[in-house]
Amino acid sequence: MIDRLTNSTEPLLRVRHLSTNFVGADGTVAHAVEDVSFDVYPGQTLGLVGESGCGKTTTMMSLMRLLPAAGRITSGQVIFDGIDLLSITDRQMRHYRWREMAMIFQSAMNALNPVRKISDQIAEAILLHGLMDHERADRRVEELLDLVGIAKARKDQYPHQYSGGMRQRAMIAMALACKPRLLFADEPTTALDVMIQAQILELLKTIQHELDLAVILVTHDLGVVAEICDTVVVMYGGKVAEYGTIDVVYNSPQHPYTQRLLEAFPDLNHPGDQLASIPGYPPRLSELPPGCRFEPRCHAKIEACATIVPKLIDVSAKDESRAVRRTDETPSLLSFQPSSFNMRHIAACHLGCGPELIHP
């Protein structure tokens, strides 16, 4: 294999203004993903967090172009290593799948074919892309199983003979089969107990480090994000609510949704604290509020929130001292500069913009 030159100043994946709709049988349009932008760098883990139904998985499936029949990517760019994946043909896209971008599925039991041996399923992608002959693929399977900590002797067993943790390990082995550069992990630990969860996360971390992978981790578990992510995208109602390094987002969240989400997470330093919950439900994606999508549930809303859609703005300046609520402020319409957006701290909230940002 050719050693890949990693140039971490260039993002491996650059997502710009991605929007995806679902059209129902009765013609209703659900804006599942709207105007989502982020960058992923080699060797970096990006966490995609939010409640159920906020567009995390749809975003990921859009990037792989694996949306169900009702889903349509309506606009945006997905630039992988200089190529816009949304403009190439299906056939060309098949080349990218698994060789460049692989995926760990949420439920390993469902993602494994119950009537085929684990070894066959791991080798499937290698053989499909014609990367190796049967004999070498077989050795590669053993190598991969070794890498994820499964005994070679069990390679010819069927998925139902594996334990939950082993299946997830096998899924990871499968994802690594073609040496991808980008790995999607869709809630890889949700179905596992905490011990196995910790093992799998540790394994993911090790492998990512060893192979210099870029990882996009889709999860609703903020603990998992804190443990392994470098940057985090907080999604709400199909839009990016906040985006930044794990450090700034966790330590100085600017979007009220992120703040509430973090409050809902138990703090080890203060055990016994009452956990906060966010009243209400995420909006129906076919009946979105006209202004900020979080407005109906927001604890800090101002008048403008109900009518004006907040733009993503740079809130880095706020990280030093947390925002103080200022209701007299005019909401900013300053749009962010897509080219300079990594390592910045961006949030989509009218409260985040101080006067210094309106008139820089």
Next chain:
Amino acid sequence: MSERWILFKRNLGGFWKAFRRSRMGKIGAFLLITALFLAVFAPLLTPYQPTDTIRDANGRGLTFAPPSVHGPLGTDDAGRDVWTQLVYGARISLMIGFVAGSLAMFIGSAFGIFAGYYGGKLDTLLMRITDIFLVIPDLPLTLILIAVVRQMNLGIPPLVVLIAVIGLLYWTSTARLIRSQVLSIKERQFVARARAIGASNSHIIRKHIFPQVLPLIVASTVLIISTAILVESGLAFLGLGDPTQPSWGTMLNFAFDRSAISNGAWWFYLPPGLAIVWVTLGCVLLGNVLEEMFNPRLTAHHLEGDEKMIARPTPEG
């Protein structure tokens, strides 16, 4: 190559081990194998030809001779040996069953898999065709088709017509069955995963959909074979068989026509009737057991080797 052979043998060994544990499977296989044995070794099992007339010492035809007078199964109205007709009839009945059953299975599986997998317009088209075949009463259609083809004098052997008509009409239930299974399988996540690894539709059908519906195909093929044998028997009984190549159904037709029942010649009509039951029962038993075994999820591996671990009610209560 050799490794694959070893793996294949190991699989076969596991299959045999599982098969031996199933009593129903063994009975079904026994029924089918004995019938096949009769068909294959027919010339060795009887000194006569099915058309030979058995004569007594005076040279007169031995008609309606009971088993006590002649052979294992006596003779029919024309003095022909019933046992000879039975073993040669097995050849015709089984051949029609297997060929017509395979044809029906092939059409039904193709319709089911393509309709279910691709969906949309293709699904609508294929399923409406299936509906047309499904709503027309089978037996009258079969009768008319065979009669029409015969009238046209195309020079097609009657057995081929019979096989083609049965094969082309009895695939609808398989198509519907396979389609419904494919509809559920294609929504499963491992199909999404296959697409995510960059697999094409044909790869997904070959490697993921087909192996999943294979047990269903095998089971329904075995069942269709039994249906084909039954339908052929029915048609032959109604006189649509080939009199020069008598199947079990043709034998029943002869027995009925030549008043074997009123003559009390039970040895003429019971053997072919029981033979049909014998084979169809064998097919049904084997079909069910095969379906169970081809599906690894239905095998309880953790209970392997020690049947005592399964709780059984004690007689004392």
